[in-house]
Amino acid sequence: MSPPSLSAGALIVAPVVLAIGAVLSLALPRNMLRAAAAVVTQLVACAVALPALVGVLHGRAALTGTVRWSYPVEIITLRVDALGAFFLMWSLPLILFATIYAIGYLKPYFAAGRNGGPAFALLNVTSLALFVVYSADHALVFLLGWEISAVAAWLMVIWDYRSQRIRFAGFNYLVSTHLGLFILVAAFMLLYAESGSMDFATFGPTLARASRLRGTLFLLLGGAFGLKAAFFPFHSWLPRAHSAAPAQVSALMSGVIHKAGLFAFLRFLLLFGEPAEWMGWAVLSVGVASAFFGVLYTSVQRDVKRLLGYSSTENVGIAAIGFGVGCLGLTWKVPALVTAGFAGGLLHLMNHGIFKCLLFYAAGAIWRATHTVDMERLGGLFRRLPIAGFSFLVGSAAISSLPPLNGFVSEMVIYSGLLSGAAPSAPARAALVVVAAVLAFVGGVSALATTRAFGIVFLGTPRDGTIRVHEKTPPTMRAPMLALAFLASLLGLFPLLGLSLVRAPVALFIATPSELATSGIETIARVVAASTAAACMVGWLLRRGSRQHVTWGCGYTAGTPRMQYSGSSFAASFARFFGSFLPESRREHLPTTIFPQERSHLGTHHADAVETRLYEVLGRGEEMITKSSERIPEDPRFAFAAGVVALAIVVGLLLGGVR
Amino acid sequence: MSLLVHVIALLALPILVIGVVQRTKALWAGRRGPPILQLAFDLVRLLRKRPVYSTTTTAIFRAAPWVAIASGIVAALIAPLLGRPGPLAMRFDFLVFLYIWGLGRIALTLGALDTGSSFEGMGASREAFFSTLVEPTFVLAGGAAAAFTNEHSFGGLLVLRPHDPIHAIAWSLVIVALFVVTQVEAARMPVDDPTTHLELTMIHEAMVLDHCGPDLAAIQLASSLKLTVGLSLVAALLNPFTRGGAPALTAATSVLIVLVLAVVVGTIESLVARLRMRVVAQYVLAGMVAAGCALLATTFDGGGAP
DSSP states (O other), X not given: OOHHHHHHHHHHHHHHHHHHHHHHHHHSSSHHHHHHHHHHHHHHHHHHHHHHHHHHHTTOOOEEEEEEOOTTTOEEEEEEOHHHHHHHHHHHHHHHHHHHHHHHHTHHHHHTTOOOHHHHHHHHHHHHHHHHXXXXXXXXHHHHHHHHHHHHHHHHHGGGTTSHHHHHHHHHHHHHHHHHHHHHHHHHHHHHHHHXXXXXXXXXHHHHSOSHHHHHHHHHHHHHHHHHTTOTTSOTHHHHHHHHSXXXXXXXXXXXXXXXXXXXXXXXXXXXXXXXXXXXXXXXXXHHHHHHXXXXXXXXXXXXXXXXXXXXXXXXXXXXXXXXXXXXXXXHTOHHHHHHHHHHHHHHHHHHHXXXXXXXXXXXXXXXXXXXXXXXXXXXXXXXXXXXXXXXXXXXXXXXXXTTSHHHHHHHHHHHHHTSOOOSSHHHHHHHHHHHHHHHHHHHHHHHHHHHHHHHHHSSOOSSTTOOOOSOOOHHHHHHHHHHHHHXXXXXXXXXXXXXXXXXXXXXXXXXXXXXXXXXXXXXXXXXXXXXXXXXXXXHHHTTTOEEEOOOOTTOOOOOGGGSOOHHHHTHHHHHHTTTTSOEEEEEEOOOSSSOSSOOEXXXXXXXXXXXXXXXXXXXXXXXXXXXXXXXXXOHHHHHHHHHHHHHHHHHHHHHXXX | OHHHHHHHHHHHHHHHHHHHHHHHHHHHTTSOOSOTTHHHHHHHHHHTSOOEEETTOOHHHHHHHHHHHHHHHHXXXXXXXXXXXXXXXXXXXXXXXXXXXHHHHHHHHHHHHHTTOHHHHHHHHHHHHHHHHHHHHHHHHHHHHHHHHTOOSTHHHHHOOOSXXXXXXXXXXXXXXXXXXXXXXXXXXXXXXTTOOOGGGOSHHHHTTTOOTHHHHHHHHHHHHHHHHHXXXXXXXXXXXTTTSOHHHHHHHHHHHHHHHHHHHHHHHHHSOOOOHHHHHHHHHHHHHHHHHHHHHHGGGOSOOO
């Protein structure tokens, strides 16, 4: 069996196996059988597809396959080149981990008699849809895969459909993703009108030619994909959806499904050829805004899953900073910038998939054990849930880009592009240094936010005495967490592993990528790991004869868990400093006398400024329409005459406009 | 050979620097002051003690001081401690340095939250907040020096010198910015008073209230190492022998300048009161503006990269 036919076959076999798995999950009688069908078919699909995909990433030709369909489509061509292979290579295993995790997470629902078929079938359908999106070469096939993945995600989000809040969150997500779809369809219609066919290859000349249409198409495509990937200011649906969805669904949405938006953006960027300079600066600015605002909102949330949702906005912003640097490199014809920007951005997307899934799985473990993710009520969970705590710690360290984990590698590569000084003019060079400073700020705030989340939830003592940990985390939930923690450490200690995987996608942007200075990062990661281990060993040896006592309280002996720092107090001084970006609503009734006779309370709430303003504007618009329509008299003869006039105007426009 | 010298320096210099700072403060206060090697005696005394751990704490509290000292030592190996590039110097090492300092700080923050006490939580919250303002200051200052001199590492600090007005402006502003960064990271006046005994006024000290014995020794060595490394970064800019001097001469000059800067730190601590918490944030912001102006100065250099 020669390799080419095996690899091309993989492109057809894997989706078919996934489709069979989806059907079996719905058809089989018992929940365990349905879960087994989903897991086994996904394992088979991974085993078949991964060798072929890794082959493409190591330089082999793109996988192609054709499927014959009936009229009017006739032939569907699928083509997985290095870019699609990269995204697909880590998406499939992450969906497999999510399926395994779902078995343990949804067990209480199964015990109550709920049919788990749709949950597992939808996970297979998501895998299938991503296959279609990452291999599509034709606009209609792409849109089909896009829409299937969006609807499947919506159905997975509203798993707990009996709650109105969750149904609303799902509906919010559905509307937002379809807004993106409409913008995308508009862009495709414009391209079809210019080029005459729906194949991506024929879009190339239109997009590569400099014209006003090119700028419009860039904005339309950027808007559509920005909405899907939850860039600021189109991000408000994401935290709501994450807070409502089950943990494995949130993990997949953040880690895998929304990366499809960035993949599509890169696919079209390849077709743009050499983008104009303003496009690179636009991508860079959107990235900076998303990272800045995303991380600010992360630091003030009290719902752990909402916090992780805003953190996703921050991280796609960081990846977009990398892509912006790459675009500028393409315009200025500087290979070092192109390599560093795209390699760093792509690696960051993969790393983000890994550590975001890890964090969401840990959050799901918290939910399953305590039935709450409100950090103001939790505390001291590290003793009761050690594996979830360890996973959250590794995920937090990775997301704050600390050595020796994987986030450090990708951020260093992006920094090397920003600070390389390779810009053609001194002001441009200075602007890139300012972006690097903003990236450092984002890293610092991310450290604050994740330290806060981990510290308040897992350390200290429980803040609400009524919270009890019911049972330990089951093994099907622990295994994916530990596997992802292992992957994060592996990619951090061996940076060349990750960088070798992005080499082929970067080669699509520039024929001969320049070398990245990675030997230093490798040395440092190992030195940090070794020295930390050695120092902890020394510390462990030196603490013979240690005693136990209570926490020192400066002579105050009646401390209660409520006196600990809470999440909002930890972030209070920071939030006050950045108060103009983080509107805070405060409800307080403070004590006025020395011995208060009545109960006092203080509550702070940080709403999403974009969402609040959006609803304000929509509400005011609705008010305006209602008020103006109230002024039309309710006389039926008047209404009839008005309708006839309007109809005449519309017909006149149509007749006059048609040539 | 140079690695050995560097390691001896990073273990011995912090003790001397803290000794000089204490002596200066004592002389300003009209006392004779403790011996120069007092920190060494304190560390030995602490190592002999038995630690007491709170029942609330977990393994994270026990590991935190050792992660902090490990990160401090690795960062000191990257920094140009003796006026020459460190043993672990590499391209863009000032960013690696920043994140390793961040690793130590996060470890101490988590150790503080582990105790379940509001004193430590308050210290951790303040430390985390001020460090979010320090990180962009450091990148702006280091990035300005690195891009200006095309060195792309701490070597930029060793090369940047005031030979014309633009370079002089950038050089002096980078010195100011790095000095402010040192004051915040090492918890010195006017940001934090190391001798206060009122917890509500503490930033760094409140974070480590519950540590004792060998753990406290590790933390004290780590924070004195931070002060030494910060001052040596400023000394790297002031050292006239960094290019083309014998290594021994460069090292000796660097140590001398660090000790002079320690006297300056001691003088500031004796003469300046600690700023109010809200004003501390504005002070760090002033450092960021200084670094930003240094970056702005680089745009007048004319022409970009080769």
